[in-house]
Amino acid sequence: ILNVEQSPQSLHVQEGDSTNFTCSFPSSNFYALHWYRWETAKSPEALFVMTLNGDEKKKGRISATLNTKEGYSYLYIKGSQPEDSATYLCAFGSGFGNEKLTFGTGTRLTIIP
Amino acid sequence: DVKVTQSSRYLVKRTGEKVFLECVQDMDHENMFWYRQDPGLGLRLIYFSYDVKMKEKGDIPEGYSVSREKKERFSLILESASTNQTSMYLCASRNRDRGRTGELFFGEGSRLTVL
Numbered sequence: 254i255l256n257v258e259q260s261p262q263s264l265h266v267q268e269g270d271s272t273n274f275t276c277s278f279p280s281s282n283f284y285a286l287h288w289y290r291w292e293t294a295k296s297p298e299a300l301f302v303m304t305l306n307g308d309e310k311k312k313g314r315i316s317a318t319l320n321t322k323e324g325y326s327y328l329y330i331k332g333s334q335p336e337d338s339a340t341y342l343c344a345f346g347s348g349f350g351n352e353k354l355t356f357g358t359g360t361r362l363t364i365i366p
Numbered sequence: 367d368v369k370v371t372q373s374s375r376y377l378v379k380r381t382g383e384k385v386f387l388e389c390v391q392d393m394d395h396e397n398m399f400w401y402r403q404d405p406g407l408g409l410r411l412i413y414f415s416y417d418v419k420m421k422e423k424g425d426i427p428e429g430y431s432v433s434r435e436k437k438e439r440f441s442l443i444l445e446s447a448s449t450n451q452t453s454m455y456l457c458a459s460r461n462r463d464r465g466r467t468g469e470l471f472f473g474e475g476s477r478l479t480v481l
Contacts, residue, residue, distance in 0.1 A: 289470075
């Protein structure tokens with residue numbers, strides 16, 4: 254079983270502040286790295302799917318970077334808003350074996366108004 | 367609006383009961399997945415299906431079976447529910463053509479409590 258780790262486990266951020274968190278994954282046999290946002294009582298929704306080393310993706314105030322050689326991805330949120338409160342999940346797709354994704358345990362973000 | 371629908375949001379069952387969790391997607395996706403989510407453990411894959419009547423075990427298939435008779439429907443079956451199967455169950459689907467680069471579309475989850 255592949256090891257995908259996210260840190261921190263939880264985070265409280267003041268509204269308006271910026272924040273970031275980390276996803277660590279195996280640096281060998283990389284194929285894809287996904288980020289999902291999971292709000293309470295809703296479905297997890299995809300934020301980004303990243304495949305290339307050095308890739309940077311942006312959606313509004315949220316952005317992500319990818320380093321496949323060292324096995325990490327950062328998710329950044331600029332100017333946090335209450336609607337950003339959610340659990341953020343990353344998922345690693347290996348180039349070896351079948352096409353399943355391995356998820357991290359998530360970072361639970363709470364924005365304090 | 368694309369949708370993955372899980373039949374029940376909350377279920378309470380007794381130990382030994384047979385439990386069916388149903389999932390339907392309207393995106394014509396070939397791939398469908400069942401995960402369970404437990405505190406501190408993240409999403410763990412139970413079973414997945416590449417296409418109708420095809421299934422593969424995930425990381426934690428013990429105590430579960432699945433059925434995929436139609437493309438849009440993927441059912442998770444607990445033959446004899448046990449208390450350690452109390453969990454949140456999430457169904458997801460994906461376009462097969464995109465493989466591991468294809469985003470997963472999730473249902474809202476089914477929270478199962480086994481007494």
